[in-house]
Amino acid sequence: MKEILISLNQTQKVRLQAALQHLDELASQVSSANLAVTVADTIPVNNEDGILKGHGTTEFDGQVVATLCGIVERVNKLVYVRTLRARYKPEVGDIIVGRVIEIAPKRWRLEINFSQDAVLMLQSMNLPDGIQRRRTAVDELNMRSIFEENDVVCAEVRGFQHDGSLHLQARSQKYGKLERGQLLIIPAYLVKRRKQHFHHLEQYGVDLILGCNGFVWIGEHAEPIDSEVLEDRDKIPKDKHRDTPLEVRRNICRISNSVRLLSALGFALSVEAIVDTAEASKSSNVDIKDMLGAEFYVQTAEREVQRRASLLKKKRFV
Amino acid sequence: MVGLSAGEKQFMHGGIAQDLRSDGRQRLQFRPISIQTGVIPQANGSARVTLGATVVIASIKAELGKPAPLRPDKGKVVIFIDCSPTAGTMFEGRGGEELSSELSVGLQRCLLGGKSGAEAGAGIDLSSLVLAEGKICWDLYIDGLVISSDGNLLDALAAAIKVCRFIFLVRFEISSPWQVALSNTGIPKVSVIVEASAEDQLEVNVSDEEFLQFDTSGVPVIVTLTKVGRHYIADATSEEESQMSSAVSVSVNRHGRVCGLTKRGGAGLDPSVMLDMISVAKHASENLIAVLDSEIAAAEAAEDDGS
Amino acid sequence: MASGPLETYSPSQTLERRHQQQKRKSFNEIDWARSDGRNFHQCRPAYLRTGATSSASGSAYAEFGSTKVIVSVFGPRESKKAMMYSDVGRLNCNVSYTTFSTSTRGQGSDNKDFSSMLQKALEGAIILETFPKTTVDIFALVLESAGGDLPIIISCASLALADAGIMMYDLVSAVSLSCFGKNLVIDPTSEEEACQDGSLMIAYMPIRNEVTQFTLTGEWSTAKINEAMELCLDACSKLSNILRSCLKENVLDFTD
Numbered sequence: 001m002k003e004i005l006i007s008l009n010q011t012q013k014v015r016l017q018a019a020l021q022h023l024d025e026l027a028s029q030v031s032s033a034n035l036a037v038t039v040a041d042t043i044p045v046n047n048e049d050g051i052l053k054g055h056g057t058t059e060f061d062g063q064v065v066a067t068l069c070g071i072v073e074r075v076n077k078l079v080y081v082r083t084l085r086a087r088y089k090p091e092v093g094d095i096i097v098g099r100v101i102e103i104a105p106k107r108w109r110l111e112i113n114f115s116q117d118a119v120l121m122l123q124s125m126n127l128p129d130g131i132q133r134r135r136t137a138v139d140e141l142n143m144r145s146i147f148e149e150n151d152v153v154c155a156e157v158r159g160f161q162h163d164g165s166l167h168l169q170a171r172s173q174k175y176g177k178l179e180r181g182q183l184l185i186i187p188a189y190l191v192k193r194r195k196q197h198f199h200h201l202e203q204y205g206v207d208l209i210l211g212c213n214g215f216v217w218i219g220e221h222a223e224p225i226d227s228e229v230l231e232d233r234d235k236i237p238k239d240k241h242r243d244t245p246l247e248v249r250r251n252i253c254r255i256s257n258s259v260r261l262l263s264a265l266g267f268a269l270s271v272e273a274i275v276d277t278a279e280a281s282k283s284s285n286v287d288i289k290d291m292l293g294a295e296f297y298v299q300t301a302e303r304e305v306q307r308r309a310s311l312l313k314k315k316r317f318v
Numbered sequence: 319m320v321g322l323s324a325g326e327k328q329f330m331h332g333g334i335a336q337d338l339r340s341d342g343r344q345r346l347q348f349r350p351i352s353i354q355t356g357v358i359p360q361a362n363g364s365a366r367v368t369l370g371a372t373v374v375i376a377s378i379k380a381e382l383g384k385p386a387p388l389r390p391d392k393g394k395v396v397i398f399i400d401c402s403p404t405a406g407t408m409f410e411g412r413g414g415e416e417l418s419s420e421l422s423v424g425l426q427r428c429l430l431g432g433k434s435g436a437e438a439g440a441g442i443d444l445s446s447l448v449l450a451e452g453k454i455c456w457d458l459y460i461d462g463l464v465i466s467s468d469g470n471l472l473d474a475l476a477a478a479i480k481v482c483r484f485i486f487l488v489r490f491e492i493s494s495p496w497q498v499a500l501s502n503t504g505i506p507k508v509s510v511i512v513e514a515s516a517e518d519q520l521e522v523n524v525s526d527e528e529f530l531q532f533d534t535s536g537v538p539v540i541v542t543l544t545k546v547g548r549h550y551i552a553d554a555t556s557e558e559e560s561q562m563s564s565a566v567s568v569s570v571n572r573h574g575r576v577c578g579l580t581k582r583g584g585a586g587l588d589p590s591v592m593l594d595m596i597s598v599a600k601h602a603s604e605n606l607i608a609v610l611d612s613e614i615a616a617a618e619a620a621e622d623d624g625s
Numbered sequence: 626m627a628s629g630p631l632e633t634y635s636p637s638q639t640l641e642r643r644h645q646q647q648k649r650k651s652f653n654e655i656d657w658a659r660s661d662g663r664n665f666h667q668c669r670p671a672y673l674r675t676g677a678t679s680s681a682s683g684s685a686y687a688e689f690g691s692t693k694v695i696v697s698v699f700g701p702r703e704s705k706k707a708m709m710y711s712d713v714g715r716l717n718c719n720v721s722y723t724t725f726s727t728s729t730r731g732q733g734s735d736n737k738d739f740s741s742m743l744q745k746a747l748e749g750a751i752i753l754e755t756f757p758k759t760t761v762d763i764f765a766l767v768l769e770s771a772g773g774d775l776p777i778i779i780s781c782a783s784l785a786l787a788d789a790g791i792m793m794y795d796l797v798s799a800v801s802l803s804c805f806g807k808n809l810v811i812d813p814t815s816e817e818e819a820c821q822d823g824s825l826m827i828a829y830m831p832i833r834n835e836v837t838q839f840t841l842t843g844e845w846s847t848a849k850i851n852e853a854m855e856l857c858l859d860a861c862s863k864l865s866n867i868l869r870s871c872l873k874e875n876v877l878d879f880t881d
Contacts (some may be wrong), residue, residue: 099321577843
């Protein structure tokens with residue numbers, strides 16, 4: 001990840017520190033159960049019997065000891081450590097964005113920020129003509145016309161094969177090649193698993209895809225191509241060399257910089273937070289490029305404090 | 319190397335044509351620059367420059383040496399740039415070496431000026447480094463280190479060297495037989511001890527308390543204009559650099575004079591475009607120098623607060 | 626050594642005269658002569674010949690004053706297996722000096738800076754798309770170094786490439802220039818290079834009107850850059866004509 005390093009002046013430093021401290025306090029109010037550990041820290045277990053040691057833990061001198069840095073999570077009797085900085089850990093059904101790195105027989109290999117390359121088989125992919133049929137040798141020869149090397153592709157995690165390789169599938173019109181936009185790579189833990197990962201921000205004309213693997217796509221809105229209407233397919237190539245309109249491009253840049261800023265601050269990326277940041281920058285007349293500057297950086301941190309504080313208040317009232 | 323899909327490439331080219339790049343900058347705008355000085359205590363001068371996600375460190379060390387026999391009246395400056403694989407896997411092995419030497423040569427050409435020395439636009443006055451002609455001089459070792467790379471390394475490194483600002487050289491006192499009075503008028507009471515034990519053997523007494531100040535703020539800045547498609551952009555990120563056809567790095571000093579120039583990239587350029595790029599780079603350098611000056615002032619204020 | 630016709634590619638007289646007049650107006654002090662008796666805007670006589678070595682795909686010999694270089698071109702041949710796949714051809718350049726090339730016995734080592742500069746100067750001229758997966762090797766050897774080595778190597782290499790039958794957009798010719806105070810001296814010798822205030826080197830494709838490589842050291846005003854570029858580009862165009870006629874003679878030799 002390419003981190004943004006910002007130089008703050010003295011007052012900004014003080015304000016930022018205050019905001020971050022405030023956030024810490026708020027976090028501790030919400031949940032005292034979450035315990036942060038580093039390697040070789042003892043995880044307190046109330047000596048209850050039948051504790052299950054999960055990922056990132058080991059036993060030493062009769063105590064449970066962490067082998068990773070992260071947050072201790074407990075599910076019933078299972079104790080494990082969830083890491084923050086490690087690479088993405090896929091789960092079945094995750095929506096991810098990846099980059100094609102190789103075309104192999106009947107499959108594409110994708111880089112998805114996992115410890116190994118993901119595999120997208122030709123047969124787990126809807127054909128461009130939309131017809132369900134067996135894949136032929138001709139289809140195999142035409143693979144490059146679907147995805148090329150370096151293409152950015154959106155897909156879903158299908159599962160692990162018995163040999164341990166990760167397989168993807170793209171059996172819907174919403175999956176597939178992403179064009180006219182930019183890919184940002186952020187730490188995977190900042191993207192929370194949610195029902196919806198595709199967002200069409202209508203007011204901006206922008207598509208936002210928050211891949212669970214930390215790959216975020218921000219691009220011009222593209223209507224899913226209706227595979228039933230085959231006649232329309234001839235029109236698409238003509239459209240290909242059209243440039244993105246300036247207004248939409250401005251919005252794309254604004255949303256992208258919101259994502260960059262939030263990830264630099266280490267705030268979780270939800271579509272609400274992103275749009276909120278973009279709107280805040282617009283309403284306070286911050287130039288797109290100045291969104292990465294020091295002043296807006298501190299302002300965003302302060303706004304997050306207010307947001308969480310008000311959330312907490314609401315909860316208490318309820 | 320950054321791989322981009324056809325769609326992303328087209329998006330980037332379109333953005334540059336519309337004067338709105340991926341991070342919201344216009345074609346000739348720089349990313350935010352921040353500076354820290356005095357980051358390496360054991361060096362005589364050092365600075366860290368952050369340009370967006372590009373981070374570089376420059377350190378200047380001075381050691382006593384002997385002037386080259388062909389130039390007895392000049393000190394020596396050695397520039398070495400290290401692109402260590404810690405900044406990214408692409409710097410491992412030969413790729414890093416090639417880039418290192420390319421950057422070193424570029425900086426040498428842009429910062430050290432012509433062979434005859436000071437008047438020729440060198441930021442560093444080599445003749446002021448001589449303590450006793452033909453006998454002793456300071457050798458300045460300028461080392462640059464790329465900490466993390468997101469394009470425009472040359473400009474960042476040149477800025478880092480420029481803002482090393484003050485190199486504190488150890489002061490000397492002279493005794494016979496060579497009474498060398500340094501003509502360095504800007505620095506008060508500089509004296510050198512050079513004691514002769516034999517004809518060619520010199521003994522040098524170094525006094526640790528007193529220092530000679532050597533100002534690098536006269537070093538020119540480098541502005542690299544990268545040509546992507548039909549337009550050229552300043553301060554390209556590594557994604558943008560992957561799409562360049564050619565790039566021109568122009569070094570410009572405080573007086574608006576061009577002090578050196580290198581062209582990178584294979585594609586040819588029309589001579590008139592070239593001249594145009596030089597004048598644009600000159601213009602951009604004024605802004606860059608102003609930004610660096612204010613950042614230096616801020617960095618020094620911060621240092622004073624700390625001490 | 627040169628037996629054939631010696632040609633010169635100095636910038637045109639009118640240009641030169643104009644500049645000299647300008648100079649006379651501004652200051653009256655251009656009285657020192659160059660060690661070899663040339664005036665400031667006069668280039669050394671050039672002698673060029675193709676086919677210097679027999680085993681190479683193409684080769685050329687160049688003699689500019691007492692600077693002498695041989696360039697041989699090998700290939701295109703298949704890239705080594707270790708190289709990654711590439712759909713355009715690769716260019717591999719190597720510049721080396723003989724041990725006796727300078728007045729003091731040198732190391733005879735490779736010159737990495739010149740190698741990479743040569744590569745960049747030629748890359749833009751060669752149609753690399755025409756030989757995918759293959760490499761062209763260019764080896765330049767400086768027999769005698771007497772100033773202006775790099776521009777001569779570049780010009781000679783483009784001649785050798787043409788001799789090897791490699792597709793190019795245009796011939797690249799290169800000229801260097803030294804700056805002494807307010808005077809511009811074209812095609813400097815090594816003594817002149819040793820004490821110059823600034824230098825400028827241009828590699829240029831005259832027909833396409835494109836600069837493939839440009840370096841500049843020392844402090845320059847824009848007006849001086851303009852003047853120097855004008856001189857160099859003019860000399861480059863003339864040098865290119867010499868290269869061209871050299872190649873034409875070669876073709877005539879074959880057809881005879």
